[in-house]
Amino acid sequence: MSTSDSRSVTPSPVQPAPAAEVTLASKRLGELSESARESADLLTADRLLDPHHVTKPEPEGGWSHFLYTVSGRRINIGDSRRARERKALTARIGAPLTGGARFIPVLSRKGGVGKTTITALLGMALADAREDRVIAVDANPDRGTLADRVVRPQHGKSVRDLVRIRDEVRGYHDISAIVARDATRLDVLASDADPHVAEAFSDTDYRDVAAVAAHYYSLVLTDTGTGIVHSVMSATLDLADQLVIVSGLSVDEARLASETLTWLETNGYTEQARNAIVVLNQSTPGSPLVRLNELQAHFATRVRSVVRVPYDPQIAGGGSIVFANLQPETRTAARELAALLVEGLRAKAA
Structure with missing residues (x-):
């Protein structure tokens, strides 16, 4: 019987393969490709903060x-x-507006439709939501009432005073001594209290006021006089970035507002007319006699946007308007008007 030679063999330990040498080399800034570089604005909160730890x-x-x-x-x-x-x-x-000041005239061909009221509401809605400065200028050649509807100025200063010191203005503090300001931070430049003096407020005077206002305000609203051909209207339209046209809720008031658009289109302001906002303002209580849907449909064929502003007892009283005390529907309508205005200005700048 043959026996095999059995030997105890101890396996040799397996030697680990030598690790590949890793070279940690940092690239210099100049060696990074342009596509690989990140700018600081990419370090956003959405990217860096864990949403589970954000309150x-x-x-x-x-x-x-x-x-x-x-x-x-x-x-x-x-x-x-x-x-x-x-x-x-x-x-x-509150969306940002780049560039210089924007000018927004508020127009109507007929008195009593609420042009001054809409100027005040629009200015308040803008000033209340925006970080930049907003001013409303009363450019009525006759005695205007814009300052009375917003906040009655105690110092009695007016556009005439700004025209007088236009070459001496060195900062906003010089302007703030002339304007009145309400709770929303809307500045108002009143018209002359003396109607005989106010008649002298001219095209040149308005351009002087606009030139000063453009240095200190992002948005300049203008409450124009009734009509379309008075002395200040030429400068108002030439500087306009966006028009707001106010119509009452009657057949003749609506026709006059529509005819205003026709006049603008035939006198060199076609683009401004077609990009305008028409405000259908209800200044009396109860249901209007006209069909609002038909009226809105008509103006929607002619302008960029149409906004309805409902009747509000506080406005109808004729005193100073307190934005926070308006009916919620009125504030919402004013704010929608302001939003459409800003969107139109941003689209024009794009």
């Missing part, structure tokens, strides 16, 4: 805020729909 702001809205409060601030379902809509509208109004 959501306190929600707005009745039920949302109630749930947030009773849960000890643990349950935050976000803003209510109404709050989200309000914030979105504020963002539209």
Whole structure:
């Protein structure tokens, strides 16, 4: 019987393969390709912050805020729909405008349709939501009432005073001594209190006022006189970046507003007319006699946007308008008008 030679063999330990040598080399800034470089504006909060560690702001809205409060601030379902809509509208109004000052005349062919009221509401809505300065200039050749509708100035200064010191203005403090300011931060430059002096406010005077205002304001609203051919209108239209045309809710007032568009189109202001905003202003209570849908449909064929402003008892009283005390529907209409205005100005600049 043969026996095999059995030997105990101890396996040799496996030697690990030598690790590949890694060279850590930092590239100099000059060696990076242009496409690989990142600018500082790419370091956004959305990119860098972990959403699980970001505290959501306190929600707005009745039920949302109630749930947030009773849960000890643990349950935050976000803003209510109404709050989200309000914030979105504020963002539209507050969108940045590049470049110089923008001029917005508010026009009507007939008195009593609310031109001054709309100027005040538009200015308040803009000033309340924007970070830059907004001014409303009363350029009525006759005695205007814009300052009375916004805030009655205590110093009695007017456009005539700004014309007088135009070459001496060195900063905003010189302007602030002449304008009045309301709670929304809207500045108002009043017309002359003396109607005989106001008649002398001319095309040249308006251009002087506009030149000064352009240095200190982003948006310059102009409450024009009634009509379309008075002494200041030529300068007002030449400087206009956006027109706002006010119509009352009667057949003759609507026709005059539509005829204003025709006059503009036939006198060299076709682009301004077609990009205008028409405001259908209800200045009396109750249901209007005209069919609002038909009226809105007519102007929608002629201009960029149409806005309805409802009747508001505070406005109808004739005193100073307090923006915070207006009916919610009135404030929303004014803010929608302001948003459409800003969007039109941004589209024009694009």
